[in-house]
Amino acid sequence: xxxxxVPGPNGEPPVVEIRYAGISVPLLTLRPELYVVLLVRExxxxxxxxxxxxxxxxxxxxxxxxxxxDGRENVHGRRLDSIRIELDDRLELIDRRQITPLNTVPHAxxxxxxxxxxxxxxxxSADLQP
Numbered sequence: 001x002x003x004x005x006v007p008g009p010n011g012e013p014p015v016v017e018i019r020y021a022g023i024s025v026p027l028l029t030l031r032p033e034l035y036v037v038l039l040v041r042e043x044x045x046x047x048x049x050x051x052x053x054x055x056x057x058x059x060x061x062x063x064x065x066x067x068x069x070d071g072r073e074n075v076h077g078r079r080l081d082s083i084r085i086e087l088d089d090r091l092e093l094i095d096r097r098q099i100t101p102l103n104t105v106p107h108a109x110x111x112x113x114x115x116x117x118x119x120x121x122x123x124x125s126a127d128l129q130p
Contacts, residue, residue, distance in 0.1 A: 001049065004042075013126040015042045022114035026107040035111045037118045041126075085112070091119050 004016040021035040040046050053062035086094045093099060099112075 004045065013041060013122075015045055016040050017122055019118050019122060021118040022110065024107045024110045026105070033107055033111070035114050037115045037122070039119055039122050087116075091116055091123065 001016065005014045005018065007014050017037075017039045019037045019039070021037050023032055023034050025032050050062050085098065088094055099109075104112075
């Protein structure tokens with residue numbers, strides 16, 4: 001992963017950029033939450049990292065949360081409500097009807113908004129480079 005964060009030899013943006021996006025303190029838990037953006041510019045890079053970690057170390061491989069599983073509506077015998085957010089090339093929501101105040105806690109809304117702003121800045125700055 002560290003190699004992926006290094007810019008290319010001709011000044012190309014790195015394959016992966018990690019940026020701080022913000023912080024919030026949910027009033028229900030009073031536990032600060034840090035938001036970071038992991039912007040991956042190469043299709044398939046993330047899947048490759050997950051697969052390689054599992055092959056290299058079966059016991060401590062990189063495991064995704066249940067939200068990434070295709071059968072996430074039935075995890076460990078329980079139905080868990082979750083939605084998968086998909087973005088277009090401009091980092092806009094593809095289906096805005098999925099995100100409503102009924103299914104989004106306030107700090108998640110803050111994380112989405114802050115993360116989107118940082119990601120747009122990263123993409124725009126890469127587009128402006130010669």
